[in-house]
Amino acid sequence: MKVIKIEKSQWSQGLDNLRDAFRLFGPVIEKGFYDYRELAAGQAPDLSFQNTRLSPKSLVFPQSETMLNYSLDPADPERNIMKEAPKDYAPRAVIGLRPCDAKAMVLVKMNFDTEEYQDPYWLNLYNATTFVGLACDAPCGTCFCTSAGCGPYHEEGLDVLLTDRDDHYLAKALTDKGAQLLEKAGWTQAADADTIIEKAKQAAEAKVTSKIETDGLRAADTMALYNAGFWDDVAFACINCGTCTFSCPTCWCFDIQDEAYRTKGVRMRNWDSCMFPIFTVHTTGHNPRDTKTQRVRQRFMHKLKYFVDKYDQGIMCVGCGRCVRQCPVNIDIRKVSALMNALSVQARCAV
Amino acid sequence: MENPYLPYPVRIDDIVVESEDRNLKTFKFVFLNPDEEAKFAYKAGQFAELSIAGVGEIPIGIASSPVEKGFIKFTINKAGLVTSHLHNMKVGDIMGVRGPLGNWYPWETLEGKNILIVGGGFAFTTLRSSIIYLLDPANRKKFKNITVVYGARSPGMLLYKDELIAWEKRDDIDMHITVDGTSDPSWKYNVGFVPPITEQKAPQGDADSYAIVCGPPIMIKFTQPVLEKLGYDHDHIILSLENRMKCGIGMCGRCGIGRELVCKDGPVFTLAQINRTPREY
Numbered sequence: 001m002k003v004i005k006i007e008k009s010q011w012s013q014g015l016d017n018l019r020d021a022f023r024l025f026g027p028v029i030e031k032g033f034y035d036y037r038e039l040a041a042g043q044a045p046d047l048s049f050q051n052t053r054l055s056p057k058s059l060v061f062p063q064s065e066t067m068l069n070y071s072l073d074p075a076d077p078e079r080n081i082m083k084e085a086p087k088d089y090a091p092r093a094v095i096g097l098r099p100c101d102a103k104a105m106v107l108v109k110m111n112f113d114t115e116e117y118q119d120p121y122w123l124n125l126y127n128a129t130t131f132v133g134l135a136c137d138a139p140c141g142t143c144f145c146t147s148a149g150c151g152p153y154h155e156e157g158l159d160v161l162l163t164d165r166d167d168h169y170l171a172k173a174l175t176d177k178g179a180q181l182l183e184k185a186g187w188t189q190a191a192d193a194d195t196i197i198e199k200a201k202q203a204a205e206a207k208v209t210s211k212i213e214t215d216g217l218r219a220a221d222t223m224a225l226y227n228a229g230f231w232d233d234v235a236f237a238c239i240n241c242g243t244c245t246f247s248c249p250t251c252w253c254f255d256i257q258d259e260a261y262r263t264k265g266v267r268m269r270n271w272d273s274c275m276f277p278i279f280t281v282h283t284t285g286h287n288p289r290d291t292k293t294q295r296v297r298q299r300f301m302h303k304l305k306y307f308v309d310k311y312d313q314g315i316m317c318v319g320c321g322r323c324v325r326q327c328p329v330n331i332d333i334r335k336v337s338a339l340m341n342a343l344s345v346q347a348r349c350a351v
Numbered sequence: 352m353e354n355p356y357l358p359y360p361v362r363i364d365d366i367v368v369e370s371e372d373r374n375l376k377t378f379k380f381v382f383l384n385p386d387e388e389a390k391f392a393y394k395a396g397q398f399a400e401l402s403i404a405g406v407g408e409i410p411i412g413i414a415s416s417p418v419e420k421g422f423i424k425f426t427i428n429k430a431g432l433v434t435s436h437l438h439n440m441k442v443g444d445i446m447g448v449r450g451p452l453g454n455w456y457p458w459e460t461l462e463g464k465n466i467l468i469v470g471g472g473f474a475f476t477t478l479r480s481s482i483i484y485l486l487d488p489a490n491r492k493k494f495k496n497i498t499v500v501y502g503a504r505s506p507g508m509l510l511y512k513d514e515l516i517a518w519e520k521r522d523d524i525d526m527h528i529t530v531d532g533t534s535d536p537s538w539k540y541n542v543g544f545v546p547p548i549t550e551q552k553a554p555q556g557d558a559d560s561y562a563i564v565c566g567p568p569i570m571i572k573f574t575q576p577v578l579e580k581l582g583y584d585h586d587h588i589i590l591s592l593e594n595r596m597k598c599g600i601g602m603c604g605r606c607g608i609g610r611e612l613v614c615k616d617g618p619v620f621t622l623a624q625i626n627r628t629p630r631e632y
Contacts, residue, residue, distance in 0.1 A: 067356050070404040080404045080445040081360045081383075116615070117600040120352045222609060226629050253604035256356075256597045260405035267356075267404075272603070279605065280631070282595050283431035288631040298631070302607070309610040 004182050005191035006162075006169040014185035015044060015095070021184050022093040022130065025059055027052050036094065045096040047164065050140050051320060055249030056101050057108065059094055060125040066266045067121060067256075073263035082267065087121075093130040093181060100143070100318040102133050102157030103150035104249030107318070110311055111252055121269075130181045132171075133158040137204050140321055144210040144334060148319030152208060153201035163200055170197060212334045213341040214315050218308050220344030225305055226297070230339050235296035237329035242273040244299070244323040244331075250316045253279075274298050300336045355600045358402040358447025359387040361423075363440060369426060371507030375473050376438055377414065377426045380448060391451060393417055394458065395480040396591065396619050399450030400599045401425060401437065409433045410596045410614065413451065414476035416483035418490075423448065426476045426510055452599045453618050456481055456563055456589060464559050465496040467583075469574055471545045471566030472503055475510050477591060478565050482518065491523055498553055502529040502545040506538055527552045546573040556583030563589045575622070586623040593618065594632045608632050 026045020027034045034049040036056045066085040073079055112119040136152035145151050155161055159178030162169045170193045173179040245251040255272040275295055281287040289295050307316035324332050361380035369375040382388040400408045415424035429438045470478040485497055503509045519526040529541035529548045541548050562583050564574055578588055594606040594613040601615030609628045
């Protein structure tokens with residue numbers, strides 16, 4: 001894998017070269033918080049961030065997205081027939097994605113790209129995007145990526161991995177897409193830097209001291225975890241605000257709604273949350289998860305057990321720490337996982 | 352890339368009011384594009400998302416049978432926003448269908464076996480699809496004895512009455528029609544809830560026998576012990592679940608029960624599978 005040295009003096013020009021071929025996205029600070037935005041002409045991504053407040057999932061999975069449109073005009077012979085909404089999948093590049101968020105996209109892709117069905121909205125945006133990651137040399141105190149299947153220098157889901165070396169970046173091209181991006185930018189100076197990167201990686205990983213305990217979850221008996229006695233305690237403080245699902249890079253549940261006005265309408269999808277009380281309510285009024293404890297249990301069981309059972313690819317969490325920092329009542333997925341893990345040691349799968 | 356969210360346009364070809372309270376109607380749809388009918392090739396037990404532009408979608412079991420060509424049928428209970436809108440539509444109106452979705456009754460496993468079908472109320476729709484499939488001359492010889500117990504609250508609430516009467520007269524299917532109660536003196540079939548009628552009429556379970564059960568939760572709750580008493584193993588009892596759905600293709604996350612999604616890993620499950628799954632449906 002090629003490593004390129006990008007002098008910081010070349011950075012701006014390179015980005016301008018990229019703008020000819022890509023719509024650029026990157027972290028920018030807005031009202032005190034970093035989030036991913038489309039970069040205006042001449043605007044550079046602000047890479048002095050630790051991580052964004054919200055995950056970058058909206059780059060491939062917008063919060064509201066029109067899927068189909070239709071005419072309701074009684075005079076239109078094509079009325080009531082759904083058509084695909086026009087989309088723009090011109091190439092785009094995200095500059096400054098953290099490795100945890102990139103890994104999260106790989107996990108979410110397992111949901112939207114299956115053998116039987118492919119979600120064209122998610123996949124077309126994902127395939128049109130080149131992901132340029134920025135390794136973390138100063139992880140947050142709430143990051144626990146190294147025990148959640150990734151790490152500050154993790155490469156899964158990235159096309160290029162940048163590491164900041166003060167007056168220059170080292171850029172590792174991880175895929176053809178990534179190599180092409182570096183070429184387009186004009187960043188072509190090769191560097192022999194594998195050892196430097198490896199050292200920086202180990203130093204960064206050592207700084208991630210927070211851990212999530214999951215080693216017993218895979219073999220655990222699902223129904224024993226489901227029926228555990230601690231869920232009421234775990235759920236007690238929860239207010240079902242949905243902040244965790246909103247900021248989480250591996251949460252992807254959505255709602256589909258038709259919105260129409262006079263003679264035209266759209267069918268759109270919007271982010272939804274299993275935390276919301278009416279997420280599962282039937283037309284009859286029956287609600288399989290009508291208590292808060294059931295909803296909270298569902299979220300943690302899905303992230304830490306059902307996903308593990310279904311795909312055997314580890315937990316559906318990348319340790320980004322956003323839910324830990326932002327939950328208004330301090331419910332901590334690391335603590336819940338420890339409770340589940342402790343129980344699982346006693347309750348091995350009977351089958 | 353195919354777009355699994357895009358419905359096939361269909362035209363309402365016929366509407367039959369099934370129940371005396373007029374809350375149940377069977378809609379017959381014809382595809383506007385004939386090649387889409389071929390793409391919609393389905394098996395008995397599957398469902399589809401019925402789509403009304405500007406209103407929404409509903410997941411409904413397919414009532415027509417794969418051996419019936421040129422149309423598809425669904426029986427819909429008027430219960431909420433989309434179903435009410437659909438009930439007010441007319442022959443000739445256009446709407447959409449997405450599918451076929453979900454898994455189906457395990458027809459390959461059932462070949463060479465005795466089949467007991469127990470249905471209640473308007474959950475009978477995919478069972479109609481199944482019975483017509485089984486009785487089709489091309490298929491009947493592949494299966495052994497077929498017994499059906501189907502009940503509704505009253506004679507006026509039974510679905511597909513003409514077909515039920517015709518099946519009752521045949522000798523290649525053992526059909527037991529029942530109602531919870533009736534004051535109709537001309538009623539010549541059974542009177543009694545589905546579970547006790549099943550206990551009286553259904554054959555014993557054994558290694559060669561399977562039961563397909565589809566009905567309201569209360570019926571399933573009381574039918575299960577009857578089937579156990581008759582000797583049907585939990586992995587020989589086949590159920591079809593319902594849950595709130597949106598995408599129908601296993602992506603929006605709404606219909607999940609444990610690691611399974613009702614729309615994709617189901618809706619057909621064996622009782623053995625359901626016993627190992629959280630009861631969140």
